[in-house]
Amino acid sequence: MAMGRDSVPGDRFSRRRALRLAGGGLTLAVLAVGAAGCREDGSEVGGSGGSGDGASGGDKATTGGTGKDGAGKDGAGKDGQAPEPLWTKTTSALTYGDNDELVAAGGVVIASGEPLAALNATSGKEQWSLKDGAVPGAPMLLGKGTLYLASAGYDGTVAGYDPASGKETWRSHLGKEYRQPRPIAADDEQLYVVAEILEADGSSKTNVIAALNSTTGRLAWKEQRDRGTEENGIHAQVEGRHLVYTDFKKNLTVRDTATGKQVWTHRTTKTNYGFFAVYKDLVIVPQGPKLQAFSLADGSAKWSVETAESYVAFKEPAVLDDVLYIADSDRTLRALDPRTGKKIWQSDSLADAKLTVPRQYVKAGGLLYAATDLDEQGGVIAIDPKTGAVRWTFNDKSGDYHAWLVATDGKHVFALHGTKLHALPV
Numbered sequence: 001m002a003m004g005r006d007s008v009p010g011d012r013f014s015r016r017r018a019l020r021l022a023g024g025g026l027t028l029a030v031l032a033v034g035a036a037g038c039r040e041d042g043s044e045v046g047g048s049g050g051s052g053d054g055a056s057g058g059d060k061a062t063t064g065g066t067g068k069d070g071a072g073k074d075g076a077g078k079d080g081q082a083p084e085p086l087w088t089k090t091t092s093a094l095t096y097g098d099n100d101e102l103v104a105a106g107g108v109v110i111a112s113g114e115p116l117a118a119l120n121a122t123s124g125k126e127q128w129s130l131k132d133g134a135v136p137g138a139p140m141l142l143g144k145g146t147l148y149l150a151s152a153g154y155d156g157t158v159a160g161y162d163p164a165s166g167k168e169t170w171r172s173h174l175g176k177e178y179r180q181p182r183p184i185a186a187d188d189e190q191l192y193v194v195a196e197i198l199e200a201d202g203s204s205k206t207n208v209i210a211a212l213n214s215t216t217g218r219l220a221w222k223e224q225r226d227r228g229t230e231e232n233g234i235h236a237q238v239e240g241r242h243l244v245y246t247d248f249k250k251n252l253t254v255r256d257t258a259t260g261k262q263v264w265t266h267r268t269t270k271t272n273y274g275f276f277a278v279y280k281d282l283v284i285v286p287q288g289p290k291l292q293a294f295s296l297a298d299g300s301a302k303w304s305v306e307t308a309e310s311y312v313a314f315k316e317p318a319v320l321d322d323v324l325y326i327a328d329s330d331r332t333l334r335a336l337d338p339r340t341g342k343k344i345w346q347s348d349s350l351a352d353a354k355l356t357v358p359r360q361y362v363k364a365g366g367l368l369y370a371a372t373d374l375d376e377q378g379g380v381i382a383i384d385p386k387t388g389a390v391r392w393t394f395n396d397k398s399g400d401y402h403a404w405l406v407a408t409d410g411k412h413v414f415a416l417h418g419t420k421l422h423a424l425p426v
Contacts (some may be wrong), residue, residue, distance in 0.1 A: 237278045
C-alpha cells in the first residue's frame with residue numbers, strides 16, 4: 001500500500017488501543033496481564049521535556065520566544081523547548097488509550113485505575129482514592145458536576161461521585177435482568193448507559209441502551225438494540241435532544257434523548273474506530289479519505305472534505321472554540337469551519353518536524369495541545385491554534401508503550417503516559 005511522507009510508527013493503530021476498543025471490563029483486564037510493564041521507578045519530580053524542531057506550518061509562523069525570566073511565551077521554556085512539569089506522579093492508572101480515561105474537574109485530576117485516585121491539580125498530592133472505583137477500560141464521564149462510573153463490583157449498578165471529595169452522590173440500578181451497565185454519555189439531565197440483556201441461562205445475545213435520571217436515578221427510558229450490535233467499542237456524545245453514538249459495526253446512530261427512539265442510523269463506509277465530533281446541529285465523521293458532516297435532525301449530508309490522496313485517511317477530530325481540528329495519516333493538520341467544512345488553515349508542521357499524528361486535542365492558555373500514540377517523535381505537541389505551527393513537544397522519554405492522554409482544567413494541561421501523570425503549566 002502506498003505510504004505518506006516519511007511514515008512513522010506512531011501512524012499505526014496501537015495494540016493497546018485495539019484492546020481497549022475491542023473489549024472491556026474483565027476481558028481487557030485479563031488481556032492486559034503479561035503485556036510489557038510500565039516503568040515503576042516511583043519518581044515524583046518533574047520529567048525532562050523534549051522538543052520537535054519547531055518547524056512552522058504552511059504560513060511559516062515562527063516559534064514562541066522567551067521572556068525575561070527564561071520562561072517562554074505560551075508556557076514554553078527557552079528557545080521553544082517544552083516547559084518542565086510542575087509535578088510528575090506515579091499513579092495507579094490502567095488505561096487503554098481512550099480519551100475518557102483521564103478527567104480534570106473540581107480541582108483534581110483523575111486517571112482510570114485501581115484504586116481510583118484523585119490528585120490535587122496544583123500540588124499533585126492525593127486528595128482521595130476509591131477502591132474498586134472504576135471498571136478497567138470503561139469510561140469516566142462528567143455531567144452536571146458529577147463523575148459517573150460503572151461499578152467495579154459488577155453488581156449491575158452505576159454511581160455518581162463529587163470529583164472534589166470522592167463522596168458518592170448518586171446511584172442507580174438498571175435491573176437484575178441486565179448485566180454490566182456502562183455509562184456512554186451524560187448531560188445535565190440524564191446518564192446514558194448500555195447493558196447486556198440476560199437470557200435464562202445467564203448468557204447474553206442482545207443489549208439495551210437506556211437513560212437514567214441524573215437526579216433520582218430512575219429509569220427514563222430503555223430501548224433494545226438490534227441483534228448483532230455490541231455493548232463495547234461505543235463512542236457517544238449528547239447535543240441537545242440528540243444522543244449520537246458509533247460502534248464497531250460501522251453504524252452511526254442518533255436517538256431522541258427524551259424518548260430513546262431512533263431518529264436515524266447510517267452505515268458508514270469506513271471507520272476510524274468510532275471517533276467523531278458533534279457541533280450544534282451536525283455530526284462530523286471521518287471515513288477514510290473523506291470527512292463528512294450529517295444533520296442531526298435527519299441524517300442528510302451537509303458537507304464533505306477529502307484528503308489529497310485516496311490512501312491518506314483522516315484521524316480523530318475535535319471541535320474546540322468553534323473550530324474543527326483534524327490531522328490525517330500523512331500528517332497534514334487542518335483547522336476547518338465546522339459549520340461548512342471550509343478551510344481556515346492547513347499546516348505541514350507535523351510532517352516538517354517528523355512528529356507523530358495526534359489523536360486527542362485540548363485547548364488552554366492560547367495553545368492547542370495534541371496527544372499522540374507512543375512514538376519517539378510523539379508525546380504532547382503544543383500547536384499555535386491560529387496557524388498550525390508547532391511550538392514544542394513534551395515527551396517523558398520513558399519508552400512506555402501506552403498512548404498519551406491529555407486533559408485540562410484551564411490552568412494546567414495534564415499528560416498521562418502509562419502510569420506517569422505530568423502537570424504542565426499553561
